[in-house]
Amino acid sequence: MKTSEILAKFNDSTSRIARAMRRFAELYFGNFSWRPPGWLSRTAAGWGRFQRAHPRLILSAMIAIFVISCGGAWTWNWYSHLPKPRKVSAKIVPIEVTKLEKELKFPRLVIYFSESAARLEDLKKPSVQGVRLEPHLSGAWHWVQGDILVFQPSEDWPADQKFSVIFDKSFFPRHVLMERLIHETQTPPFSIAIKELEIYQDPTNPTRREISATLELTHAVDPGELDRHVQLTMVGGSNIFSANDPAPHFNTTYGLHRRVAYVHSSPIALPDQDDFLKLTVTKGVRTAQGGAQTRDAIEEKLRIPSVASMFQIDSIQTTIARDKNGEPEQLIVLTTTADISTRELAKALQIRLLPKRKVSEAEKEAEVESSEEGDQTSEDSGASNEETDSDDDSVGSQVKETELWKSATDVPDDVLEAARPVVFAPVESEKPQGRQHAFRLRVESDGELYVRVNKGVRAFGGFPLSEDYSAVVNVPALPREVQIEGQGGLLALNGERKLSIRSRGLNAIEYEIARVATTQINHLVSQTEGKFQHPRFQVSDLFNEENISRIALERQPIALENKWKANYSAFDFSEHLRKPADGGSERGLFFVTARGWDPLTKKPIKAAKDSRFILVTDIGILTKKNADGTHDVFLISIKEGKPLPNLVVDLLGKNGIPIQSATTDANGHCAFGSVEKSTREKTPVAFVARNGDDVSFIPYAEGFRLKPKW
Structure with missing residues (x-):
C-alpha cells in the first residue's frame, strides 16, 4: 500500500470522527460558528502543501517520534530502578x-x-x-x-x-x-510566671501588712532588671501606700540561681472600699545570658478588701471525721478570710438544733400528689433496679423535705429562741491563728442546725466581723458501718468460736462465709499477698476465694434501738465447722465478709462492709529460719498451752505436694532442711500441720504474721 493511500485513509477516518462529534455537539449545545485567524489558516495551508509534497518524510518523522518516546520511557524506567545510595x-x-x-x-x-x-x-x-x-x-x-x-x-x-x-x-x-x-x-523562649500573689500579714505585728508575690523565671536575670518592669497599680484608684513612700512601692529579692524573684511591697493600708491591685510585668525583660527578652507582658489581680470586709466567714460545712480510736465524730468546719484563733472564734459562735418546719395545707397536698407519682415511678422502675445494691453510707434522715428550713432567713425569731442550744468544743490546730476552724459536737437527732457567728469578733490584726453570719446546715449524719472487732485472724477451736461485730445504723447484717478447702492451701498462699488476716488476691478478677471455697450466706437481724450509737453482736462459727455431708476437706479456714443488709429493699449496703480471713484451730505454729536456710517449727496447743508431739508437719510446694515432711518430738519441735534452691512447682509456700480434722498453717514467705484475734 502506498504512503499516500495510508495518509488518505487516516485523514478520512479523522474527518468522519470530527463530523460525528460535531453532530453530537449540535444536538446538545446547538450550532457554533468559529473562523480561524489568518496565521492559522496560512499555517494549515502550508502544512497541507508540505504533506502532499513530502508524504514519506512525514511518515518517517512520525515513526521516529514514536521510537524515541518508547526509548525514553524505557530509559527512565531503567534509571528509576537503579540502586540508590542509602x-x-x-x-x-x-x-x-x-x-x-x-x-x-x-x-x-x-x-x-x-x-x-x-x-x-x-x-x-x-x-x-x-x-x-x-x-x-x-x-x-x-x-x-x-x-x-x-x-x-x-x-x-x-x-x-x-x-x-x-x-x-x-x-x-x-x-x-x-x-x-x-x-x-x-532553645525555648524566655518567660516569667506569677506563682503567688497575696496579702501578707506579719504574724508578730498585727498592724503590718504588705503585698507579696513570687515570680518564676525560666532563665536568670541581672539584679535590678525586674525592678524596671514590675508595676503595682490599683484598678479602682485607691491609695494603699503611705504618702511618704516613693514609687515604685516595692523591692525585689532573688532566690535560687536568680530564677525565683520575691516582690515585697511597702506596708499597705486597707482602702475604704474593696479594690483590686494589679501586678504587671511588662515585656522586654532581658536574661543575664544572651540577652533574650520576654515577648509578652503578664499580669494578675488581687482583691484588696476594706477594713469592713477583711474579716468574713467564707464558707461552712458539716463533716464526719474519725478520732484516734476510729470512732466517727460530727464536725462543723468554718472557713474565714482572715487569720483568727479557733478559741476566739468559738466565743462568738452559737449552734442551735432547729425544730421541724411546720408544713402548710397546700404543701401537704402537693406532697401527697408527688408521693403518688413517685410510687408509680418506683413501680415502673422496680424491676430494672432489682439487682442494684444500695451504696448510701450514711444513716438516713427521718425529716421530710418539706419540713426543712434550708435558709437562715426563713427561720422566725420565735422558732430560733425555742431551738435547743448545742454544746460544741473547738478542735485544736497546730497554728495559733488560722483560716479553717473545726468544732466538735454530738447531736443524736435528725434535723438542721442554725449556726450564727456574732458580729464584732475580731480577727488577728484587729479586723472586726462587720455583720452577723447565719447559716442553716444539716445535722452531720453518722455513717452506716459494720466492723469485725480485733486485729487478728486466729480463733481457738475449743473456745467460743465467735467473732465480735460492731455496727451502726443497721437493722441487719449479711455474712458471707467462704470456707476454704484444706487441699487448696497452696493456692490460698501463692495467689495472695499482704497480712495473714487480710490477704489480697493478686489478680482478683481471675482468681479469688470463689475458686477455692464453698460459700454460704447468713443474715442476722440487729436490735437497732438508737441509730446514732454503736451496736455490738457476735457471729458464731459453730455451724460452719461441721464436717461437710459429702466428706469434703473443708475445716476451719474462712474468708468472712460482714456487710449491711436492708430488710426493706432486700439489698446489701455496699458502703457498710468489713472482711477478715479467720483460721479456727487449736494448733499454734511458730517458725524460726536459721542462717543456713533451715527452719525450726514448733507446735503448741492453744487451749492447753502445751507442746503437741507426734504431729506431722508438711512443707507444701506451689503445686500442693509436700516438699518435705517432719514429725514433732516431745517438745513439739521438728526441723526442715534448706529449700532455697527449690523453684517452679517446688517453690515452698506454707507449713501445714494436722491433728485429726484440725488443720493449721503458716505461710513460708517472710512478712506474714499470724495474729490471734484477741
Whole structure:
C-alpha cells in the first residue's frame, strides 16, 4: 500500500470522527460558528502543501517520534530502578528549659540517627571531635550508642537562641552518607510566671501588712532588671501606700540561681472600699545570658478588701471525721478570710438544733400528689433496679423535705429562741491563728442546725466581723458501718468460736462465709499477698476465694434501738465447722465478709462492709529460719498451752505436694532442711500441720504474721 493511500485513509477516518462529534455537539449545545485567524489558516495551508509534497518524510518523522518516546520511557524506567545510595537522616530532640534545682543539671542536646552512624573507635571515647555548635557553647560530644549522639553542655543554654549543628565530612565512616551535614535547633523562649500573689500579714505585728508575690523565671536575670518592669497599680484608684513612700512601692529579692524573684511591697493600708491591685510585668525583660527578652507582658489581680470586709466567714460545712480510736465524730468546719484563733472564734459562735418546719395545707397536698407519682415511678422502675445494691453510707434522715428550713432567713425569731442550744468544743490546730476552724459536737437527732457567728469578733490584726453570719446546715449524719472487732485472724477451736461485730445504723447484717478447702492451701498462699488476716488476691478478677471455697450466706437481724450509737453482736462459727455431708476437706479456714443488709429493699449496703480471713484451730505454729536456710517449727496447743508431739508437719510446694515432711518430738519441735534452691512447682509456700480434722498453717514467705484475734 502506498504512503499516500495510508495518509488518505487516516485523514478520512479523522474527518468522519470530527463530523460525528460535531453532530453530537449540535444536538446538545446547538450550532457554533468559529473562523480561524489568518496565521492559522496560512499555517494549515502550508502544512497541507508540505504533506502532499513530502508524504514519506512525514511518515518517517512520525515513526521516529514514536521510537524515541518508547526509548525514553524505557530509559527512565531503567534509571528509576537503579540502586540508590542509602542516606542517613538525623533528628534533633527539642531542648528543654533547665529544671530549677539546687544543683542545676543542664539538659542535653540529643540527636537520633535513622541508623547507626558512629565510628567503632568513637563509641568508647568520652568525647569526640568533628562536630560543633554555632554559636559556640561549652560542652562535650559523645556517642551514647551507634545511633544516638549527645552534647552535654557545661553551661546553661541561652534563651530563644538558634543553634546550628555542623558535622565534618570525616566525622562519619565512609559508608555513611548523610542527607545533610548541617542541622538547626532553637532553645525555648524566655518567660516569667506569677506563682503567688497575696496579702501578707506579719504574724508578730498585727498592724503590718504588705503585698507579696513570687515570680518564676525560666532563665536568670541581672539584679535590678525586674525592678524596671514590675508595676503595682490599683484598678479602682485607691491609695494603699503611705504618702511618704516613693514609687515604685516595692523591692525585689532573688532566690535560687536568680530564677525565683520575691516582690515585697511597702506596708499597705486597707482602702475604704474593696479594690483590686494589679501586678504587671511588662515585656522586654532581658536574661543575664544572651540577652533574650520576654515577648509578652503578664499580669494578675488581687482583691484588696476594706477594713469592713477583711474579716468574713467564707464558707461552712458539716463533716464526719474519725478520732484516734476510729470512732466517727460530727464536725462543723468554718472557713474565714482572715487569720483568727479557733478559741476566739468559738466565743462568738452559737449552734442551735432547729425544730421541724411546720408544713402548710397546700404543701401537704402537693406532697401527697408527688408521693403518688413517685410510687408509680418506683413501680415502673422496680424491676430494672432489682439487682442494684444500695451504696448510701450514711444513716438516713427521718425529716421530710418539706419540713426543712434550708435558709437562715426563713427561720422566725420565735422558732430560733425555742431551738435547743448545742454544746460544741473547738478542735485544736497546730497554728495559733488560722483560716479553717473545726468544732466538735454530738447531736443524736435528725434535723438542721442554725449556726450564727456574732458580729464584732475580731480577727488577728484587729479586723472586726462587720455583720452577723447565719447559716442553716444539716445535722452531720453518722455513717452506716459494720466492723469485725480485733486485729487478728486466729480463733481457738475449743473456745467460743465467735467473732465480735460492731455496727451502726443497721437493722441487719449479711455474712458471707467462704470456707476454704484444706487441699487448696497452696493456692490460698501463692495467689495472695499482704497480712495473714487480710490477704489480697493478686489478680482478683481471675482468681479469688470463689475458686477455692464453698460459700454460704447468713443474715442476722440487729436490735437497732438508737441509730446514732454503736451496736455490738457476735457471729458464731459453730455451724460452719461441721464436717461437710459429702466428706469434703473443708475445716476451719474462712474468708468472712460482714456487710449491711436492708430488710426493706432486700439489698446489701455496699458502703457498710468489713472482711477478715479467720483460721479456727487449736494448733499454734511458730517458725524460726536459721542462717543456713533451715527452719525450726514448733507446735503448741492453744487451749492447753502445751507442746503437741507426734504431729506431722508438711512443707507444701506451689503445686500442693509436700516438699518435705517432719514429725514433732516431745517438745513439739521438728526441723526442715534448706529449700532455697527449690523453684517452679517446688517453690515452698506454707507449713501445714494436722491433728485429726484440725488443720493449721503458716505461710513460708517472710512478712506474714499470724495474729490471734484477741
